Amino acid sequence: MPQATMHQPDAAGRDKIDCPDAFAEWRAMLHQQLADKALFEQARKAAYTYLDEQPNRRVSPDPQVLAALDLFDQPLPDAPTAATTVMEQLDSLGSPATIAQATSGRYFGLVNGGVLPVALAARWLADAWDQNAALYLSSPISGKLEQLCQDWLCTLMDLPRGSVAGFVSGSSTAILCGLAAGRHRLLQRQGWDVNRQGLSDAPRLRLIAGKHAHATVLKAVAMLGLGTDNIEWVPVDRQGRIHADSLPELDDRCLVMLQAGNVNSGAFDDFARIIPLATAVGAWVHVDGAFGLWAKASTTLRSLCDGIEGAQSFSLDGHKTLNTPYDSGIVLCSDDEALRSALAANGSYILYSQERDGMAYTPEMSRRARAVELWAVLKFLGRSGLDDLVTGIHQRAVQLAQGLKEAGFEIRNEVAFNQVLVGLGNDEHVRAFIAALQADGTIWVGGGTWFDRPVIRVSVCSWATSPAIITEILATFKRVRMQLGLE
Numbered sequence: 046m047p048q049a050t051m052h053q054p055d056a057a058g059r060d061k062i063d064c065p066d067a068f069a070e071w072r073a074m075l076h077q078q079l080a081d082k083a084l085f086e087q088a089r090k091a092a093y094t095y096l097d098e099q100p101n102r103r104v105s106p107d108p109q110v111l112a113a114l115d116l117f118d119q120p121l122p123d124a125p126t127a128a129t130t131v132m133e134q135l136d137s138l139g140s141p142a143t144i145a146q147a148t149s150g151r152y153f154g155l156v157n158g159g160v161l162p163v164a165l166a167a168r169w170l171a172d173a174w175d176q177n178a179a180l181y182l183s184s185p186i187s188g189k190l191e192q193l194c195q196d197w198l199c200t201l202m203d204l205p206r207g208s209v210a211g212f213v214s215g216s217s218t219a220i221l222c223g224l225a226a227g228r229h230r231l232l233q234r235q236g237w238d239v240n241r242q243g244l245s246d247a248p249r250l251r252l253i254a255g256k257h258a259h260a261t262v263l264k265a266v267a268m269l270g271l272g273t274d275n276i277e278w279v280p281v282d283r284q285g286r287i288h289a290d291s292l293p294e295l296d297d298r299c300l301v302m303l304q305a306g307n308v309n310s311g312a313f314d315d316f317a318r319i320i321p322l323a324t325a326v327g328a329w330v331h332v333d334g335a336f337g338l339w340a341k342a343s344t345t346l347r348s349l350c351d352g353i354e355g356a357q358s359f360s361l362d363g364h365k366t367l368n369t370p371y372d373s374g375i376v377l378c379s380d381d382e383a384l385r386s387a388l389a390a391n392g393s394y395i396l397y398s399q400e401r402d403g404m405a406y407t408p409e410m411s412r413r414a415r416a417v418e419l420w421a422v423l424k425f426l427g428r429s430g431l432d433d434l435v436t437g438i439h440q441r442a443v444q445l446a447q448g449l450k451e452a453g454f455e456i457r458n459e460v461a462f463n464q465v466l467v468g469l470g471n472d473e474h475v476r477a478f479i480a481a482l483q484a485d486g487t488i489w490v491g492g493g494t495w496f497d498r499p500v501i502r503v504s505v506c507s508w509a510t511s512p513a514i515i516t517e518i519l520a521t522f523k524r525v526r527m528q529l530g531l532e
């Protein structure tokens with residue numbers, strides 16, 4: 046290798062350039078850290094201990110552990126801290142203050158999946174790679190795996206040839222991308238280039254959504270400058286599904302927002318009925334399928350998605366039903382050009398290639414290579430494993446609902462997928478019941494409101510939730526009910 050010459054004497058023998066190196070000592074230390082690996086061994090050991098303890102610890106941290114987080118409250122240090130001390134503090138104070146959901150199978154809040162070991166391992170390796178997934182040239186392996194994941198997912202979802210995928214942080218961003226593509230295409234058909242001309246004088250688009258559209262759909266509408274006040278709300282049935290008969294007259298200026306998996310009830314809109322009505326008049330349909338779109342992978346649940354392939358864009362998460370690590374959302378779009386136009390960026394230094402350049406399909410430029418874990422999970426499970434995973438999650442939700450019903454609890458939804466909404470005879474008791482369950486610590490469930498009544502909201506989404514764990518939950522529900530004297 047040619048040596049860079051820092052000190053070049055001139056004719057008189059004087060140094061022409063004096064080039065100090067403020068980071069020299071640090072660099073030597075960092076190379077030492079890389080060489081002796083103690084830091085990584087420390088992290089690995091801590092991670093193993095953490096995972097080993099998952100089955101036996103509280104799901105949520107107890108108050109003492111949370112109080113100890115105050116020990117982090119120090120001013121930005123003037124002097125360096127040894128890296129092993131940094132890691133030691135992170136583990137001793139941080140690990141206990143997590144929610145134990147990675148592999149415990151006992152967390153049922155939001156719609157949180159766990160993590161599959163192969164996905165975690167793939168991420169560890171990918172973290173060592175430190176790739177920038179923006180371009181093929183900045184990460185050939187990421188470009189390759191994104192291409193494969195795109196092909197596999199479009200096949201799994203039965204999307205038309207030429208459909209594309211963007212790998213983003215989560216469904217919030219995926220919805221934003223899908224709606225941006227729709228906005229771009231619908232306006233372009235009206236002779237309007239929204240990228241250049243903006244929205245102030247643009248032809249008006251119409252927004253059609255069910256009354257139960259997810260908060261992040263509304264957020265995307267707001268961020269895209271379309272305005273939530275402009276939504277034409279469609280009434281929903283008792284499961285939160287759009288009432289197809291109540292749809293307004295659709296036309297080619299409509300962005301129609303449907304959902305595969307209502308975030309509370311898990312219900313799916315009637316795609317076979319609604320999508321043909323929309324596409325016949327040139328409307329754009331986006332399906333928010335954050336966790337529910339994976340029903341497509343289950344032979345017993347696939348029919349929930351009948352007709353869904355006709356939509357133009359879709360959003361879904363790896364980090365929910367698929368149990369990849371976090372920060373894994375996907376936008377799928379049958380209109381390649383609309384998606385890429387909506388997200389286009391050019392610069393003289395941005396070197397696009399003939400291969401897959403991930404940033405063409407995402408709002409971000411620099412990104413971590415999140416397709417690595419996605420690929421690992423799809424490859425590991427295959428079609429049959431995906432079927433078993435998704436079907437199994439549904440079966441556990443059904444088992445839970447049946448058991449709770451037999452024990453005298455009210456089940457407030459049809460358990461179409463993974464969500465179970467539980468009521469108590471007296472609404473006043475629901476909040477106390479949820480608080481008592483959460484304090485109990487053996488499982489964690491959240492609450493919500495379903496048609497103006499408070500409910501206990503159970504979201505089954507982890508590979509680790511076994512029939513035995515469901516039996517434990519049933520026992521916990523009964524025990525807490527007895528403790529509160531609610532029998």
Ligand SMILES: *Cc1c(COP(=O)(O)O)cnc(C)c1O
Binds near residue numbers: 214217304
């Ligand atoms: C979780 C969820 C979202 C938001 O997804 P993030 O990955 O959290 O950004 C949107 N819609 C539905 C139905 C969801 O369940």
